[in-house]
Amino acid sequence: MNLDTLVPDYVRCFQAYVPSRPDHLLMREYGAPLLYRLNNNENPLGPPPAASREIASFPPELAAVYPSGDSFELREALGNRLGISPERILVGNGSCEVISSVIKAFCQPGDNIVTADKTFAVYEWVAEFSGIQAHLVPLRDHAFDPQGMLDRIDNRTKIIFVCNPNNPTGSYWTGQLLTDFLERVGSERIVVVDEAYREFVEDEEYPDGVSLMERFPNLVVFRTFSKMYALAGLRTGYLVGSDRVVEVVRRTSVVYSVNVQAQRAALAALSDDGGHIAATRALVRESRAYLRTACDDLGLETVIGEGNYLMIRVPINDMLMYRRLMKRGMMVRSMTGFRYPGWIRVTLKEMEVMTRFAQALGAEIAAIRSRGRTS
Known part of the structure; x- marks a missing residue:
């Protein structure tokens, strides 16, 4: 069967979206003992x-x-x-x-x-x-x-x-x-x-x-x-x-x-969203302020607006930063696909997770800068 005769040009030229693999396979691949998904803007509080x-x-x-x-x-x-x-x-x-x-x-x-x-x-x-x-x-x-x-x-x-x-x-x-x-x-x-x-x-x-x-x-x-x-x-x-x-x-x-x-x-x-929305907004406000300060302390540019996410400009290729953070159990969204090369997007979650993420990001930034000074 010659599929080329059946498939329209606009479908043939389109690249399929490739979803991420299940957590246990990603943890094995990257040698991560745990995995926090900070890539899909999910609400950590769960449903109302x-x-x-x-x-x-x-x-x-x-x-x-x-x-x-x-x-x-x-x-x-x-x-x-x-x-x-x-x-x-x-x-x-x-x-x-x-x-x-x-x-x-x-x-x-x-x-x-x-x-x-x-x-x-x-x-x-x-x-x-x-x-x-x-x-x-x-x-x-x-x-x-x-x-x-x-x-x-x-x-x-x-x-x-x-x-x-x-x-x-x-x-x-x-x-x-x-x-x-x-x-x-x-x-x-x-x-x-x-x-x-x-x-x-x-x-x-x-x-x-x-x-x-x-x-x-x-x-x-x-x-x-x-x-x-x-x-x-x-x-x-x-x-x-x-x-x-x-x-x-x-x-x-x-x-x-x-x-x-x-x-x-x-x-x-x-039927039950009032308290849930208020609690989620409070979590987002706290996490946003914390990560803003953490990124400022690291000298990293950010784009911070509304929503339960923010963007961080990183000093290396965003896919490389994605892989490095994955080894530390932090899954972020690399932004080249959004036409923001060199940026990552991070979902705002509970403070315990944000603290762990800031520590992981800080360690990677320190390692990158250290190699830059010694190269």
Whole structure:
């Protein structure tokens, strides 16, 4: 069989994402006695208490029953929380699925999307392996550049993706900046605002995208239960849009893709999130301040915004630093793949882990500088 005759050029040229291997294999490979995953922005507190109880008491017999095909009860609860009709909400198997659904709904070969060059890569990936061109706009001062994005829009642009706050830099647009941008884009294109890390932002100037939809019916907002709600392993994300937009996107979404346990856990998390969000924010504030000081003491440049992560510029190749830190049991995100060569991204976790990480990083920096002095 000659696969080359079957595979489209845009798929043949695309490089598959390679996930990390299981912890026990990584520990054996790097000779690490333990492993702290600081690479995926997971919440170390775990899910809210009600969600944890729901997961622990999951009835095995429900594994034999198909879930609600459209996450009916979860959409009802989200609608009540947001003050909108549940028909304006589409739940998917993580944010990646709703990204794919939106692109499939509005784009065809020859169309393009516009987004930043250093942001959540799945917007670009899904577009490119679907035969849709991605117009990438450089960040300005580590933030989305509204004028730069407007300049890249052409008559084949269908969707504009804004990650707010941005992963990996933590920068965000204020309500005024987002409103101005939406006004200038107009109503002929879909604007997606990805608010995956919104619950970590405490600034009153941070906008609520859903509240802007009455004024801008072409606006779509993504949210997730993976980050603040710590349900990453259950893969539950959702989008909110106008009735007409969601009705179109629903045609390209896969029903039954969100499993029973994920729906039940997300529903429970919504009912019990107040104390959980407050505790997570407090942990992030403390860890962020500690690592900021630690990096300052080491003379390392940082990019620190909102979200449960920060970026550190290291004096050697970021993949080399990744391997060196892995030997000390610290798994970070190397940032060359985000087009930030020479940087690492670190998830903010409990202080015990942050202290261990700072010690490991300090030891590596001292070793690097020592060799530089003696070479």
